[in-house]
Amino acid sequence: MAFEGLAERLQGTLNKIRGKGKVSEQDVKEMMREVRLALLEADVNFKVVKDFIARVKERAVGADVFESLTPGQQVIKIVNEELTALMGGEQSKIAVAPKSPTVVMMVGLQGAGKTTTTGKLANHLRKKHNRNPLMVAADIYRPAAIKQLETLGKQLNMPVFSMGDQVSPVEIAREALAKAKEEHNDYVLIDTAGRLHVDEDLMGELDEIKELAKPDEILLVVDAMTGQDAVNVAESFNERLGITGVVLTKLDGDTRGGAALSVKAVTDTPIKFAGMGEKVDQLEPFHPDRMASRILGMGDVLTLIEKAQTNVDEARAKELERKMRTNELTFDDFLEQLGQVRNMGPLDELLNMMPGAGKMKGLKNVQVDDKQIGQIEAIVRSMTKAEKEDPSILNASRRRRIAKGSGTSIQDVNRLIKQFGEMKKMMKQMSGMQQKGKKKKGGL
Ligand code: GDP
Numbered sequence: 003m004a005f006e007g008l009a010e011r012l013q014g015t016l017n018k019i020r021g022k023g024k025v026s027e028q029d030v031k032e033m034m035r036e037v038r039l040a041l042l043e044a045d046v047n048f049k050v051v052k053d054f055i056a057r058v059k060e061r062a063v064g065a066d067v068f069e070s071l072t073p074g075q076q077v078i079k080i081v082n083e084e085l086t087a088l089m090g091g092e093q094s095k096i097a098v099a100p101k102s103p104t105v106v107m108m109v110g111l112q113g114a115g116k117t118t119t120t121g122k123l124a125n126h127l128r129k130k131h132n133r134n135p136l137m138v139a140a141d142i143y144r145p146a147a148i149k150q151l152e153t154l155g156k157q158l159n160m161p162v163f164s165m166g167d168q169v170s171p172v173e174i175a176r177e178a179l180a181k182a183k184e185e186h187n188d189y190v191l192i193d194t195a196g197r198l199h200v201d202e203d204l205m206g207e208l209d210e211i212k213e214l215a216k217p218d219e220i221l222l223v224v225d226a227m228t229g230q231d232a233v234n235v236a237e238s239f240n241e242r243l244g245i246t247g248v249v250l251t252k253l254d255g256d257t258r259g260g261a262a263l264s265v266k267a268v269t270d271t272p273i274k275f276a277g278m279g280e281k282v283d284q285l286e287p288f289h290p291d292r293m294a295s296r297i298l299g300m301g302d303v304l305t306l307i308e309k310a311q312t313n314v315d316e317a318r319a320k321e322l323e324r325k326m327r328t329n330e331l332t333f334d335d336f337l338e339q340l341g342q343v344r345n346m347g348p349l350d351e352l353l354n355m356m357p358g359a360g361k362m363k364g365l366k367n368v369q370v371d372d373k374q375i376g377q378i379e380a381i382v383r384s385m386t387k388a389e390k391e392d393p394s395i396l397n398a399s400r401r402r403r404i405a406k407g408s409g410t411s412i413q414d415v416n417r418l419i420k421q422f423g424e425m426k427k428m429m430k431q432m433s434g435m436q437q438k439g440k441k442k443k444g445g446l
Contacts, residue, residue: 004278005259005297011040013299016081022074030062030077037081045229045260050088050267058084082294088263089290094247094272096127097219102188103136105179105215109208109243110223111235112196115251115277117147119223120193121154122277122285123249127189128160129283135189138178139164140171140211143195151193158282161185171195171207175215192217200238208243219246221274224261226250232261236269245269250288251277262293331426333390337382340375380408381418393419 015036019025034055041051061080098104106123110116120137127133137155139162141147148164155162163178175192182190194211197204212220222245224232232250239245248265253276256262265273273288322339325331382390384407389396396404396419405415 004253004256004276005044005262005293007257008040008044008259009297009299011043012037012081012297015040016078016298019074019077025062025073025077027063030059033077034059034062041263044258044263047230047233047260047264047268050264053267054084054088078298082298082300085263085294085297086291088267089288089293090266090272091290093287093289093291094274095287096123096274097246099218102186103179103182103190104188104219105190105192105217106219106221107192107194107208107211107215107217108221108223109194109239109245110196111200112144112198114196114223114225115249116196116223117141117150117154117193118280118282119221119249119251119275119277119285120151120191121158122282123221123275124154124160124189124191125158125282126275126285128158133188134186135160135191136178136182136185136187137162138174138190138192140174140178141193141195142167142169142171142174143197147193147195154282161187172210172214175211179215190215200235200242205242212243220244221247221249222271223249223251224265226253226256226259226261226276229258229260230264233264233268236265236271240269240271245271247272247274249273249275249277249285254278254284259297266290329426333382333385333393333422336422336425337379340378377408377410377414378418381405381410381415384408393422 015033019029019033022029037058038051038055041054042048046054058077058080061084062077096106108116108120108123124135124137127135137151137160139148139151141151145167148167152162152164163174163181165174165177171194178190178192181187192211192215194208195204220243222236222239224235226232228235236245236248248269248271250262250265250273253262262273262276265271273290276286276288276293278284278286322331322335325335381404384404385396389400389404401412401415401419405412408415
């Protein structure tokens with residue numbers, strides 16, 4: 003999980019002062035010592051840590067006073083703001099050229115995730131921005147790279163331009179640009195060759211492609227799990243080639259977060275996207291403020307809402323809302339909702355976007371594991387249509403039959419029916435409140 007180790011330590015430290023009505027200079031000093039250790043342990047660049055601590059300290063013992071917050075909360079607010087600033091402050095978006103097509107060069111070392119990210123980015127541009135990108139297979143050295151990109155293209159049903167591995171990457175780029183003009187592609191994503199290390203041959207070749215293709219964006223793909231190595235790679239690429247943005251891959255497996263927190267400060271290049279898994283839709287625009295909130299356990303409700311919006315059919319959602327209001331929700335609706343939540347991604351990832359989730363994680367009985375969801379599905383599928391629509395007919399013998407049919411126990415079935423009843427009650431109350439709120443607004 004992204005930032006897990008760092009998040010735990012920072013949250014532990016900050017919790018000590020959260021409720022404090024008074025924070026002395028000594029408190030701040032002690033806390034900053036712990037924050038410093040946590041950041042260093044997370045493999046954040048030494049100099050970056052030093053500057054960060056100095057800035058927070060200065061503000062925390064200084065004049066930043068908000069009446070609505072306790073001093074403890076103020077310090078947390080300052081840490082949150084400075085973490086956000088450290089990662090670039092505002093979200094940095096992908097370039098759009100004034101004249102189509104926008105050319106994006108994807109660069110990086112072998113294994114960083116460059117080819118995968120090219121596919122993910124194409125998918126993102128189409129899905130979120132309604133664009134029509136052409137992917138270009140110009141990595142002629144890694145044997146499988148061309149095939150890999152072609153496979154991704156097929157899977158996404160998006161075009162991939164390739165000329166095999168016997169033509170120079172510069173020639174491939176030239177032909178690809180001509181093709182993009184012909185086919186009216188508005189983005190051209192060039193998957194360039196990677197090497198195991200930064201070397202002169204690689205840089206020379208990338209320079210030539212840059213010269214020819216005049217990219218609007220040079221995105222460096224680095225593996226977040228390599229920590230400071232990733233930052234060093236970014237520095238080398240930036241000095242030699244000049245990059246316009248960074249894509250941090252494998253953030254899903256990065257418990258420390260050192261690269262994410264240092265790249266911007268060291269190279270002055272913003273992180274534009276984060277790879278959160280191997281699948282093509284697991285690429286997220288990088289929002290420094292949301293990431294800082296996630297690290298501090300304050301949740302990332304905005305990303306959660308965006309995920310929900312892309313995965314939920316609006317008309318269906320309206321219908322479900324009506325059913326909730328009128329208390330008509332059936333077990334089938336319930337199952338459908340579970341499916342939608344599942345589509346949004348692994349549950350622990352979602353949970354981490356919710357405020358206060360850090361505290362909940364200790365509770366293993368929170369019903370969030372995928373296996374339990376499978377069990378719930380099995381139980382609902384073992385019900386008859388009448389039972390799904392009217393759970394009140396579920397007597398003991400029906401419950402026994404369902405347990406048997408779904409390979410679960412009577413207790414499991416009882417628990418689910420009870421939870422369903424409670425959920426219905428809660429939803430009815432909630433939507434009642436919402437309705438009232440709406441009316442009030444309209445009347446004013
Ligand atoms: P390239 O040599 O830089 O083109 O690297 P690839 O695109 O072939 O990726 C190398 C490996 O990293 C593959 O197994 C990918 O599935 C994996 N990978 C890429 N991005 C991510 C990510 O964001 N999360 C995870 N968990 N794996 C990733």
